[in-house]
Amino acid sequence: MNVRSFLADGKEHQDATRRHLLEAAGEVFSELGFRNATVREICHRAGANVAAVNYHFGDKETLYLEVLRHAHHKALEKYPLLLDAPESASPEEKLKCFILSLLSRIFDKGPNSWHGRLMSREMIEPTHALDSLVQERIRPMSEVLWGIIAEILDCPPTDERVVASAFSVLSQCVFYKHCRPCVGSLFPGLLPENEKGVARLAAHITDFSLAAMRGFSSKNRGKKR
Amino acid sequence: MNVRSFLADGKEHQDATRRHLLEAAGEVFSELGFRNATVREICHRAGANVAAVNYHFGDKETLYLEVLRHAHHKALEKYPLLLDAPESASPEEKLKCFILSLLSRIFDKGPNSWHGRLMSREMIEPTHALDSLVQERIRPMSEVLWGIIAEILDCPPTDERVVASAFSVLSQCVFYKHCRPCVGSLFPGLLPENEKGVARLAAHITDFSLAAMRGFSSKNRGKKR
Amino acid sequence: MNVRSFLADGKEHQDATRRHLLEAAGEVFSELGFRNATVREICHRAGANVAAVNYHFGDKETLYLEVLRHAHHKALEKYPLLLDAPESASPEEKLKCFILSLLSRIFDKGPNSWHGRLMSREMIEPTHALDSLVQERIRPMSEVLWGIIAEILDCPPTDERVVASAFSVLSQCVFYKHCRPCVGSLFPGLLPENEKGVARLAAHITDFSLAAMRGFSSKNRGKKR
Amino acid sequence: MNVRSFLADGKEHQDATRRHLLEAAGEVFSELGFRNATVREICHRAGANVAAVNYHFGDKETLYLEVLRHAHHKALEKYPLLLDAPESASPEEKLKCFILSLLSRIFDKGPNSWHGRLMSREMIEPTHALDSLVQERIRPMSEVLWGIIAEILDCPPTDERVVASAFSVLSQCVFYKHCRPCVGSLFPGLLPENEKGVARLAAHITDFSLAAMRGFSSKNRGKKR
DNA sequence: TATGAATGAGCCTTCATTCAT
DNA sequence: AATGAATGAAGGCTCATTCAT
Numbered sequence: 036m037n038v039r040s041f042l043a044d045g046k047e048h049q050d051a052t053r054r055h056l057l058e059a060a061g062e063v064f065s066e067l068g069f070r071n072a073t074v075r076e077i078c079h080r081a082g083a084n085v086a087a088v089n090y091h092f093g094d095k096e097t098l099y100l101e102v103l104r105h106a107h108h109k110a111l112e113k114y115p116l117l118l119d120a121p122e123s124a125s126p127e128e129k130l131k132c133f134i135l136s137l138l139s140r141i142f143d144k145g146p147n148s149w150h151g152r153l154m155s156r157e158m159i160e161p162t163h164a165l166d167s168l169v170q171e172r173i174r175p176m177s178e179v180l181w182g183i184i185a186e187i188l189d190c191p192p193t194d195e196r197v198v199a200s201a202f203s204v205l206s207q208c209v210f211y212k213h214c215r216p217c218v219g220s221l222f223p224g225l226l227p228e229n230e231k232g233v234a235r236l237a238a239h240i241t242d243f244s245l246a247a248m249r250g251f252s253s254k255n256r257g258k259k260r
Numbered sequence: 261m262n263v264r265s266f267l268a269d270g271k272e273h274q275d276a277t278r279r280h281l282l283e284a285a286g287e288v289f290s291e292l293g294f295r296n297a298t299v300r301e302i303c304h305r306a307g308a309n310v311a312a313v314n315y316h317f318g319d320k321e322t323l324y325l326e327v328l329r330h331a332h333h334k335a336l337e338k339y340p341l342l343l344d345a346p347e348s349a350s351p352e353e354k355l356k357c358f359i360l361s362l363l364s365r366i367f368d369k370g371p372n373s374w375h376g377r378l379m380s381r382e383m384i385e386p387t388h389a390l391d392s393l394v395q396e397r398i399r400p401m402s403e404v405l406w407g408i409i410a411e412i413l414d415c416p417p418t419d420e421r422v423v424a425s426a427f428s429v430l431s432q433c434v435f436y437k438h439c440r441p442c443v444g445s446l447f448p449g450l451l452p453e454n455e456k457g458v459a460r461l462a463a464h465i466t467d468f469s470l471a472a473m474r475g476f477s478s479k480n481r482g483k484k485r
Numbered sequence: 486m487n488v489r490s491f492l493a494d495g496k497e498h499q500d501a502t503r504r505h506l507l508e509a510a511g512e513v514f515s516e517l518g519f520r521n522a523t524v525r526e527i528c529h530r531a532g533a534n535v536a537a538v539n540y541h542f543g544d545k546e547t548l549y550l551e552v553l554r555h556a557h558h559k560a561l562e563k564y565p566l567l568l569d570a571p572e573s574a575s576p577e578e579k580l581k582c583f584i585l586s587l588l589s590r591i592f593d594k595g596p597n598s599w600h601g602r603l604m605s606r607e608m609i610e611p612t613h614a615l616d617s618l619v620q621e622r623i624r625p626m627s628e629v630l631w632g633i634i635a636e637i638l639d640c641p642p643t644d645e646r647v648v649a650s651a652f653s654v655l656s657q658c659v660f661y662k663h664c665r666p667c668v669g670s671l672f673p674g675l676l677p678e679n680e681k682g683v684a685r686l687a688a689h690i691t692d693f694s695l696a697a698m699r700g701f702s703s704k705n706r707g708k709k710r
Numbered sequence: 711m712n713v714r715s716f717l718a719d720g721k722e723h724q725d726a727t728r729r730h731l732l733e734a735a736g737e738v739f740s741e742l743g744f745r746n747a748t749v750r751e752i753c754h755r756a757g758a759n760v761a762a763v764n765y766h767f768g769d770k771e772t773l774y775l776e777v778l779r780h781a782h783h784k785a786l787e788k789y790p791l792l793l794d795a796p797e798s799a800s801p802e803e804k805l806k807c808f809i810l811s812l813l814s815r816i817f818d819k820g821p822n823s824w825h826g827r828l829m830s831r832e833m834i835e836p837t838h839a840l841d842s843l844v845q846e847r848i849r850p851m852s853e854v855l856w857g858i859i860a861e862i863l864d865c866p867p868t869d870e871r872v873v874a875s876a877f878s879v880l881s882q883c884v885f886y887k888h889c890r891p892c893v894g895s896l897f898p899g900l901l902p903e904n905e906k907g908v909a910r911l912a913a914h915i916t917d918f919s920l921a922a923m924r925g926f927s928s929k930n931r932g933k934k935r
Numbered sequence: 936t937a938t939g940a941a942t943g944a945g946c947c948t949t950c951a952t953t954c955a956t
Numbered sequence: 957a958a959t960g961a962a963t964g965a966a967g968g969c970t971c972a973t974t975c976a977t
Contacts, residue, residue, distance in 0.1 A: 210431030246475025660881030696925025
């Protein structure tokens, strides 16, 4: 083993531990919330010592913040905001992609499945991390949606109806995550269990929202004339 | 003072303590969540002894369950499901009342303002209390909504589109509560601060949803023919 | 047992625990210093639970402050500043009593023997407690000494020679405590082991200091004329 | 670069690290005491690795011992016991030099200013290091003082009055260090801030002590006759 | 009946030390 | 030879719960 691979291995090993901690922390935080989650459990799942969190991240709160950033980053990497929609696509098509992408991120299975729950918790029980999260991640995302809806409604993007409609779209997407236990108890069939389920849900939300906005839009045009 | 009135007074005093505990617990649980809330803080706000919770309710979890029941009961007492809509009202009118009532319960200020937050938490971080809550309180409420929407869509109430549309309606209502900090940061103007704000929000959600369902409905009829 | 004795017993029991904690803490703090002392050890010696300190005193630091106050109070109660010297005694006689009293407090055996060590530590490693201790306890004591020395030197009490001489007196008293291990190693015979040893040491310090001040005083008078 | 100079360089680098560790440790130990000082902080200030202390000194305690030796050596190198007093000087003159030298060491500023504080701590909170320190360093120093005082008092150096007077002299010197926070709070003017202040303090202690011993001496002579 | 002092388990964090590299 | 990531013991503190009164 030469010097370079030697150093690289050290770095990599450190990074591996960090990564394990980040992912274990993601799981535990999303299951139990910030306060209820224990550093012990996180370290245990990461196969590390109790002191590992403090060594690598300083304290529990910093770890949490890193987890949030990491999660958002990974989720957006896997599902870009508009998926593979071309720049030239119609706003209706873009809306469909936006919704499908958002739902995909929210219901993604696999190593990052906790991303959605983490965000939900942050809404109900905001920590210091939320402010920066909203400004750095959520606002840019919202602005894309506002642009799409402004096109559909044929309004300026700052019109209140645009924002309200955007929230109506978003609300339908996050609902199935935020209220999962309730939906599951009332009508389990609607909870998406796989990619197909997500697509079906996305189709409903897209249809519902487009129908609503077409109604709005015609009223708008009526007013304008 | 004779023995009877003495006992009666004791009973009343006991009931008063129970009630104070319930309301203090409502506040604290809604502010901090189940785990983060401390029995000490609850007893302190209720003007009771540290041991009062264990004495009156057995343990913290039982108290929490009682608080949830109490909250839902009081909230529905204040805002009936369809408010004062007559039995003969049109389904559109009923939907409007349903939405206004739900939003009013969610955003109610005053001694029971914690009801909404409590329910939100229960969604994100379900406790054992949720199951019975859904079956006893939420299902009946949902069935009323399904009936209204089935009329509007001209479908049987078991049609999946009815349920999906009902969820689309509900989602818009709870969104502003569940994601309050996010909405507040992105577009504070939409967060209802008073009764008028609630009415405005209810109007938007009603308009949006009715427009959507009219679109659905016309498609339905189109398909049927 | 009637109600009164019932209540009194409760109070007394609480006070007993507090007292045990205070005295155990006195021992442990004086042996190990503030930081090195552990709440666990204190509670163990007091026959109480690990959480007893936090319950009765809030935290370790508050306990420490209470210990310092308690110690000083008890020590002065046992050995008043000038012992039993009458108001009319000569300043030389008063100085002798002052020194004997101070040394007695410093070298007191028994349940409060830790008072002296505690003060020594506070000098080397001051905590937040020192400021108030100096102002509330040590300054009044110093002012008495300044008065006595001013009489002996025939100076106003604010004269720098008075203060300097007072420190020279005090320094000799605390030396045998502060540097005990050093003195014990170099010349064990001077370390007072009992009341008699304290009296002998007090006699030396008094003689030494009076001789010094007589020399000063004659110089003063020489200067004045 | 040949092998020899390579090794020499390695040696030098190693020595430099050792020296940096010793001096950083001196600062940190004197500021925080043995237990409160952390190996991490020491290594950080020395610009060395966390494991450097264990590598170079075995453990924290051994490092501490080395620091004490190093400190005493450097301090005596800078201020010899009797400064530049000639062998033929009068005992009074020698006493003056001894006191000035001791105070200078105690209040020395600069890279070794921690020597005094370190010794003070060692008195209050003795470690294993103290025994050898007393025998190797402090006893020789004391013996010089005893010789001087024996001459002044005209007694054999083993007379108890000699030892007691020597302690009276020493006590006044260390007092302003040991009780610095207390003196500073009661009468800040006496705390020496620079060389001149040290000289003034030395003058007072010398005057006070010589006056005292002159009184003793005359009593002695009286007894002898 | 109702209190509040006391309990003990558990949490986050710190730190000297170790060990693979 | 020297590093720094990792360890595990221990410390202060919190909290739901118990129990004598």
